[in-house]
Amino acid sequence: MVRRRNYTVADLSFSIAAEEEYLALLTNYAPFEVETISSSLFQLTIGKVDGSKEKVSVFTDTSDDDMPRIEVYRVGEDWQLQISMYKESPVCAIIRANQDFSVATLQFDPNSAKFAIDNAAMLLYAFTTAHLGVLEMHASVTVKDGKGFLFLGHSGTGKSTHSRLWMEAFEDARLLNDDNPILRLLPNNEVRVYGSPWSGKTPCYINKNVPVGGIVKLNQAPHNEIRPLRLPEAYAYMLSSASGLKIVPEMMDALYKTIAGIIQIIPLYTLDCLPNVEAARLCESTVNI
Amino acid sequence: MKVKPGFKLRPLGNEFILVGEGVEQINFNKMITMNESAAYLWQQVMDGTDFDAERLAELLTQEYEVSHEQALQDAQTTIQSWLDAEIIQ
Numbered sequence: 001m002v003r004r005r006n007y008t009v010a011d012l013s014f015s016i017a018a019e020e021e022y023l024a025l026l027t028n029y030a031p032f033e034v035e036t037i038s039s040s041l042f043q044l045t046i047g048k049v050d051g052s053k054e055k056v057s058v059f060t061d062t063s064d065d066d067m068p069r070i071e072v073y074r075v076g077e078d079w080q081l082q083i084s085m086y087k088e089s090p091v092c093a094i095i096r097a098n099q100d101f102s103v104a105t106l107q108f109d110p111n112s113a114k115f116a117i118d119n120a121a122m123l124l125y126a127f128t129t130a131h132l133g134v135l136e137m138h139a140s141v142t143v144k145d146g147k148g149f150l151f152l153g154h155s156g157t158g159k160s161t162h163s164r165l166w167m168e169a170f171e172d173a174r175l176l177n178d179d180n181p182i183l184r185l186l187p188n189n190e191v192r193v194y195g196s197p198w199s200g201k202t203p204c205y206i207n208k209n210v211p212v213g214g215i216v217k218l219n220q221a222p223h224n225e226i227r228p229l230r231l232p233e234a235y236a237y238m239l240s241s242a243s244g245l246k247i248v249p250e251m252m253d254a255l256y257k258t259i260a261g262i263i264q265i266i267p268l269y270t271l272d273c274l275p276n277v278e279a280a281r282l283c284e285s286t287v288n289i
Numbered sequence: 290m291k292v293k294p295g296f297k298l299r300p301l302g303n304e305f306i307l308v309g310e311g312v313e314q315i316n317f318n319k320m321i322t323m324n325e326s327a328a329y330l331w332q333q334v335m336d337g338t339d340f341d342a343e344r345l346a347e348l349l350t351q352e353y354e355v356s357h358e359q360a361l362q363d364a365q366t367t368i369q370s371w372l373d374a375e376i377i378q
Contacts, residue, residue: 059315231301236320239308247312256299264302 002046005029006037010182010194010209012129013037016121018046025114028197031207041128042102044120049096049107055080058247067155068119072247083119085112095120101127122180122198126243130254133185133261136243139215141176141193142166147213148176148193149287150183152241157218158275160202165280176210178202183212183242185261212266214287221272224279226286234268235259290340290368292377298323298331307331307376321374326353327367342368 004017009032016026055073069087073080075096083093093116097104101124108116126136139150140159144166151159159178166173179200181193195206217229217237229237238259244251269287273279295311305328309317323331326349333348334340345364350357371377 059312061315232304232306232320232322235299235301235306236308240318246310246315249310252297252310260299260301 004043006034006040007032007197008034008037009125009196009207010129010134010184012041012125012132012134013039014041014044014121014125014128016044016046016117018117022046022113022117026117026197028118028199028203028205031195031205032197040102042097042104042124044104044106044117044124046117047105047107049080049094049105061246068115070123072245081120081123083116085115092116093120095123097124118198122243125182127245127248127251129182130244130251130258133187133254133258135183135238135255135258135262136196137181137183138179138241138243139181140178141181141195142173143176143210144170144173144284144288145213146210147288148181148210149213149284150181150193150215151218152215152237153218157220158273159218160200161275162218162271162273162280162283165275165277166284169277169280170284175202175204176206176208178204183262185258185265189261189265191262191266212262215266215268216283216287217268217270219270219272221274223272224274224276224282225272226269226282229268229270231263233270234263237268237270238263290377291337292331292335293375294337296335296376298328298335300328305331319374321376326363330364330367 002017002019004015005023006015007029053075055075058072058074061070069084071082077099079097081095082091084091092109092112094107095104104124106120139152140163141148141150142163151162153159163175177195177199180196180198182196184192191212192209193212194209197205242255244255271283295309295313296307297310299306305323307321329352330345330348342364346360349360
């Protein structure tokens, strides 16, 4: 039997409808489940995508070898996104969405159900919140002194490791999210970071939010050294860490507005670091002011 | 000379950054920063109109108080850096 579940992530809601066997897989969404929602960003339904209509290729996103590959098509006014787990693997999820991504159908290979639902929800969340001052980030977030510290970097640069080093170095440091936190620039110019149902390989699905204390781009290095980033560099790193669809001008205008606003409030740093506790201490003492 | 399609000039504080945002520049991942005068020149030619150093020098002398000789030199430097960055063709 198909059932619809409602979720609120970073104070913004969406719903997923699926057979119970698939909803049972979504344990990471449990902390975010709500009874009712007054409005929704998007409604995702697990079902069959009508394959009879002609699709026109727009582009293929192969930005990172370790990241899922996403092929983007138009089907008339609608979108079709096809996701593969890695660059060379077969398509395991097909999303058909209307023009503003508010109504979407997801079809998947049953062996990849969890991966497909999570990736579809993440893409739809990013695409439908961009104009609301929201960034779905690729980052690890640690909370200390009631503030969230975001660590950015390519896959494999040690974002999770750096979060773990903060927890080793400081007794009161806690992980908020290890892969895809939500960052919001609020109308009062406050910048807050929120936990989400998406946290990469670390099961850390915390429905909490805190003001942002700092944002740090990590680089592996044979030494520990930290320096502030100038605005253009800060912008480039934030943009490459935020989800969005590069070919939709309104979405890029919205991301620009949000990122430019955030980096003029929160200073960004770049940390060359070794995977040691000294790196965490240097980072904290510089950024947590 | 013409600008390549798919770029967007974004102001940041008192600087500008040129980012690849269109489908043509989907894999462009360099960061091009521009000062105010370079950004001014880019804005004048970003619709894809043909230009050369003479044209940019003319635009510079219209906007700034510089000699033609100085403007031409600046225009040539600008074109070379844009060619190096692969944002014009």
